[in-house]
Amino acid sequence: MSDFDYDLFTIGAGSGGVRASRMAAQYGARVAVAEEYRPGGTCVIRGCVPKILFAYASHFAEEFEDAANFGWTVGETRFDWKALVANKDSEIDRLSRIYQRNLRNAGAELIDSRAVVRGPHTVYLEAEDREVTAKHILVAVGAWPAFPDNVIGVEHAISSNEIFHLEALPERIVIVGGGYIAVEFAGIMNGLGVETTMLYRGAEPLRGFDLDIRTTLCREMAEKGVRVLTEMDVKSIEKTGDGLLVVARNEAEFETDMVLYATGRHPMTKGLGLETAGVKLDAVGAVIVDEYSRSSCESLYAVGDVTNRMNLTPVAIREGAAIAETLFNDNPTSVDYRDVPTAVFSQPAVGTVGLTEHEARDRHGDAIDIYKAYFRSLKHTITGRQEHMLMKLVVHQKTDKVLGVHLIGPDAPEVIQLAAVAVKMGATKKQFDDTVAVHPSAAEELVTLREKYVPQEMEVSHGAQRAAP
Numbered sequence: 001m002s003d004f005d006y007d008l009f010t011i012g013a014g015s016g017g018v019r020a021s022r023m024a025a026q027y028g029a030r031v032a033v034a035e036e037y038r039p040g041g042t043c044v045i046r047g048c049v050p051k052i053l054f055a056y057a058s059h060f061a062e063e064f065e066d067a068a069n070f071g072w073t074v075g076e077t078r079f080d081w082k083a084l085v086a087n088k089d090s091e092i093d094r095l096s097r098i099y100q101r102n103l104r105n106a107g108a109e110l111i112d113s114r115a116v117v118r119g120p121h122t123v124y125l126e127a128e129d130r131e132v133t134a135k136h137i138l139v140a141v142g143a144w145p146a147f148p149d150n151v152i153g154v155e156h157a158i159s160s161n162e163i164f165h166l167e168a169l170p171e172r173i174v175i176v177g178g179g180y181i182a183v184e185f186a187g188i189m190n191g192l193g194v195e196t197t198m199l200y201r202g203a204e205p206l207r208g209f210d211l212d213i214r215t216t217l218c219r220e221m222a223e224k225g226v227r228v229l230t231e232m233d234v235k236s237i238e239k240t241g242d243g244l245l246v247v248a249r250n251e252a253e254f255e256t257d258m259v260l261y262a263t264g265r266h267p268m269t270k271g272l273g274l275e276t277a278g279v280k281l282d283a284v285g286a287v288i289v290d291e292y293s294r295s296s297c298e299s300l301y302a303v304g305d306v307t308n309r310m311n312l313t314p315v316a317i318r319e320g321a322a323i324a325e326t327l328f329n330d331n332p333t334s335v336d337y338r339d340v341p342t343a344v345f346s347q348p349a350v351g352t353v354g355l356t357e358h359e360a361r362d363r364h365g366d367a368i369d370i371y372k373a374y375f376r377s378l379k380h381t382i383t384g385r386q387e388h389m390l391m392k393l394v395v396h397q398k399t400d401k402v403l404g405v406h407l408i409g410p411d412a413p414e415v416i417q418l419a420a421v422a423v424k425m426g427a428t429k430k431q432f433d434d435t436v437a438v439h440p441s442a443a444e445e446l447v448t449l450r451e452k453y454v455p456q457e458m459e460v461s462h463g464a465q466r467a468a469p
């Protein structure tokens with residue numbers, strides 16, 4: 001028995017902290033977890049889960065409209081924001097309780113308190129005004145929305161935290177940002193009938209994604225009614241008689257009722273006492289860790305968004321699991337960050353895995369083949385919507401390996417999960433081609449892309465889901 005109160009003390013019961021703690025307890029470690037708000041963390045309380053529920057809600061308006069072309073008569077429809085928020089809240093309550101139960105069932109102690117570090121093995125619990133000691137401390141405190149400090153009146157804006165609890169929907173919203181949270185909320189708000197303007201500083205939203213995805217998403221969002229304005233840097237937000245006025249540095253002005261800032265998130269390390277353990281942070285305050293998530297302090301580890309490596313729930317979970325393996329199962333484990341699939345629940349949605357065309361060309365020069373299809377799905381030949389899907393494969397000429405898959409379309413997040421298995425296994429383009437298509441589906445286009453793409457204006461084909469010849 002060690003001299004410490006615990007073998008592992010985890011700060012933060014979010015995705016990464018809970019996974020590490022549960023597994024460590026199951027391996028027999030004495031584990032405690034401090035949570036200052038609600039178990040579940042960002043993903044459950046104010047991230048992935050509430051966001052996807054809102055996204056589901058926002059699709060119905062289009063579905064009601066489209067139903068008519070399939071012969072349905074839909075009566076008068078009405079949207080009740082409060083009902084959506086209440087139902088979302090009860091689902092979050094349920095999930096948060098499951099997180100608590102899972103921790104306790106695994107044998108970990110859950111402490112309702114903010115915790116701060118007081119040394120390499122010491123944690124102070126604010127709510128209980130006491131110190132505890134642990135052989136290992138795991139910092140899994142996540143990140144928090146950040147606002148720029150050079151925008152006058154930015155205090156009038158809200159972040160993604162507040163949007164989940166609005167009393168009422170605004171009539172107009174300006175969303176500032178071009179990352180996945182910005183484009184997702186642009187789709188949600190637009191779908192719920194809010195006049196939506198998205199202002200982004202760069203040339204296309206979704207920096208880091210394949211350029212075809214970025215340009216296509218921009219166009220498709222505009223087609224759906226979102227006013228997407230790029231190269232628009234916000235200078236100030238002023239309160240007016242009945243709303244807000246957003247002024248850009250090029251003097252463009254936008255009247256609105258609400259401004260949502262989604263320009264980034266910062267690790268929650270401020271005031272956490274990490275300096276007392278000699279933990280090194282980077283310029284944005286992220287804990288610097290090695291491949292085993294160990295910080296510059298030997299006994300202190302960090303996982304998830306607080307390390308700002310790849311800020312996704314499944315990655316935080318993997319990092320947490322790796323900690324438990326490394327520390328309590330005699331199995332040093334690091335996370336493989338290659339070919340991590342990711343989805344953006346924009347409208348239309350995005351799914352992506354592997355290298356973008358740009359990254360592939362940087363790595364392999366011209367020895368890259370591109371295959372792509374840009375098409376209207378069969379459904380929209382009937383609805384009349386000008387909505388298009390994009391499917392793109394990035395292939396290494398020498399090995400024939402599929403290095404990247406990039407999709408835009410309603411089911412892109414579902415499709416990309418399985419495409420990611422193939423990419424992770426090192427599948428070749430020939431193996432994609434050898435796979436028989438599922439017809440009539442949109443995803444069949446992924447295995448029927450025969451012609452290499454020759455750079456030119458993207459052509460609209462009839463694409464997948466056409467009637468069998």
Ligand SMILES: Cc1cc2nc3c(=O)[nH]c(=O)nc-3n(C[C@H](O)[C@H](O)[C@H](O)COP(=O)(O)OP(=O)(O)OC[C@H]3O[C@@H](n4cnc5c(N)ncnc54)[C@H](O)[C@@H]3O)c2cc1C
Pocket residue numbers: 011012013014015016017034035036037038039040041042043044046047048049051113114115116140141142143160181268272303304305306311312313314316
């Ligand atoms: C709007 C939004 C949508 C998102 N959508 C997706 C998505 O679709 N897919 C995806 O993969 N990822 C998504 N993410 C990202 C995902 O939520 C995060 O990557 C993930 O939650 C990170 O997990 P974590 O364990 O690092 O931290 P978190 O889940 O944030 O958990 C940290 C926990 O620590 C607690 N805490 C902080 N400081 C202290 C302290 N001092 N003492 C005690 N407790 C403390 C916090 O209250 C919190 O519960 C989204 C994020 C946002 C904001």
